[in-house]
Amino acid sequence: MWGGRFAEGPAAVMREINASLPFDKRMWRQDIRGSKAHVAMLGAQGIVAPDDVAAIDAGLDRVAANYDADGVPDDLSLEDIHMLTEARLAEAIGPAAGRLHTARSRNDQVATDFRLWVRDAIDQTLEALAALDDALLARAEEHAASVMPGFTHLQSAQPVTLGHHLMAYHEMIARDGRRFRDARARMNECPLGSAALAGTGFPIDRHATAAALGFDRPTRNSLDAVSDRDFAIEYLTAAAQCSLHLSRLAEEFVLWASQPFGFVTLSDQWSTGSSIMPQKRNPDAAELVRGHAGRITGCLVSLMVTMKGLPLAYSKDMQDDKPPVFECHDLLGLSLAAMTGMVESATFRTERMRGLAESGYATATDLADWLVREGGLPFREAHHVTGRAVARAEALGVKLDALSPEELAAIDPRIGAEARAVLSVDASVASRTSFGGTAPDNVRAAVRAAREAR
Numbered sequence: 001m002w003g004g005r006f007a008e009g010p011a012a013v014m015r016e017i018n019a020s021l022p023f024d025k026r027m028w029r030q031d032i033r034g035s036k037a038h039v040a041m042l043g044a045q046g047i048v049a050p051d052d053v054a055a056i057d058a059g060l061d062r063v064a065a066n067y068d069a070d071g072v073p074d075d076l077s078l079e080d081i082h083m084l085t086e087a088r089l090a091e092a093i094g095p096a097a098g099r100l101h102t103a104r105s106r107n108d109q110v111a112t113d114f115r116l117w118v119r120d121a122i123d124q125t126l127e128a129l130a131a132l133d134d135a136l137l138a139r140a141e142e143h144a145a146s147v148m149p150g151f152t153h154l155q156s157a158q159p160v161t162l163g164h165h166l167m168a169y170h171e172m173i174a175r176d177g178r179r180f181r182d183a184r185a186r187m188n189e190c191p192l193g194s195a196a197l198a199g200t201g202f203p204i205d206r207h208a209t210a211a212a213l214g215f216d217r218p219t220r221n222s223l224d225a226v227s228d229r230d231f232a233i234e235y236l237t238a239a240a241q242c243s244l245h246l247s248r249l250a251e252e253f254v255l256w257a258s259q260p261f262g263f264v265t266l267s268d269q270w271s272t273g274s275s276i277m278p279q280k281r282n283p284d285a286a287e288l289v290r291g292h293a294g295r296i297t298g299c300l301v302s303l304m305v306t307m308k309g310l311p312l313a314y315s316k317d318m319q320d321d322k323p324p325v326f327e328c329h330d331l332l333g334l335s336l337a338a339m340t341g342m343v344e345s346a347t348f349r350t351e352r353m354r355g356l357a358e359s360g361y362a363t364a365t366d367l368a369d370w371l372v373r374e375g376g377l378p379f380r381e382a383h384h385v386t387g388r389a390v391a392r393a394e395a396l397g398v399k400l401d402a403l404s405p406e407e408l409a410a411i412d413p414r415i416g417a418e419a420r421a422v423l424s425v426d427a428s429v430a431s432r433t434s435f436g437g438t439a440p441d442n443v444r445a446a447v448r449a450a451r452e453a454r
Helices: 012-018 021-044 050-070 081-101 106-142 162-187 206-212 222-227 230-257 284-307 316-345 350-359 364-375 379-396 405-411 417-422 425-431 440-452
Strands: 147-152 155-161
Touching: 021 050, 021 081, 021 106, 021 206, 021 316, 050 081, 081 106, 106 162, 106 222, 106 230, 106 316, 106 440, 147 162, 147 350, 147 425, 155 162, 155 350, 155 425, 162 230, 162 440, 230 284, 230 316, 284 316, 350 425, 364 379, 364 417, 364 425, 379 405, 405 417, 417 425
Parallel strands: none
Antiparallel strands: 147 155
């Protein structure tokens, strides 16, 4: 490629360290697409003759068909997917292939290909997020009134519904979707035509190539265009945040599937056994999703550290921008698919959930609230009175709503017999009708609103 300047070829190790083809060949579709848009523009601007444009366009289709049928070969002598495609094009149509690189550099070429690839990755991720959200909404609607203990500090706190709990993850996934869409909107500018770093003297039409490739506009500064990787970092940032949400849900499934909790049974499709203990049913899929979050976060850190000290414009360090993005995309896709499958197929043991919700004095706050509403007590005093009621129930080994009216009155005469009506878990969740609360009707309304907002 640069034989006119260099008398000797690269050392074997240099050839290997310099080559990006083993990983950037994943962008061959984007590379073909960008090249076809570029040569069409060159023809429209009269920079390349129509016959050569037609030959190059047809040749690129032949190269793409070969890649699609046989895969992309790892020819390290050609360094990257861009040079490989140009070489294959030359084999197909002869010297006219050399006109394709007119008015562009590999710097703006790779920046364009990479943006196209990340944009496609975002679109795929949004589809996967929608599938997971569909699963969450369906199960939340199914369990809008299924009572379970709500936790703080992993201690039983107040009764909630399983539907409400699952809708919390809907909110996380919805925010993830907005982050990916925001990143996509910001990155949708086309670097093609920025050339190496300074633009080009050829009379190109950058708006035409941007439109042909589905970008909103061309980038405004050629230096920034070839050296910017913000779009990849933003994608990784959104992916890392999404992976944290998936990891939290995975952790809940790991806990819930354990015998002490017993809240859920994961299907055989998403469980494994033990090589030595026949009784084991391990939530390996959930554990792997949890583990992938660490690797995805590592991908983000990797690219940020690569970019942190680079001067303008392009530096070879930036060749290492793609492996973490590709790895992240693969891991996130697996995690989303696995979590969707687990949510869809999980068997929730709602009677077990209800039993634990009833056993942890989780309706104590409801008694305190009743004393405020009906007895006129300041909440802090009501809190103390309720604490004594919990201590009494604990001493007797009974549930809070099993205390008799006489026992409640002995604790504090302001606790009327009608207070016992608020102490069941069903009464507790039904009373939480404030916007965003856990009442079953609220959950059903939240599911409807989420579907309508699509």
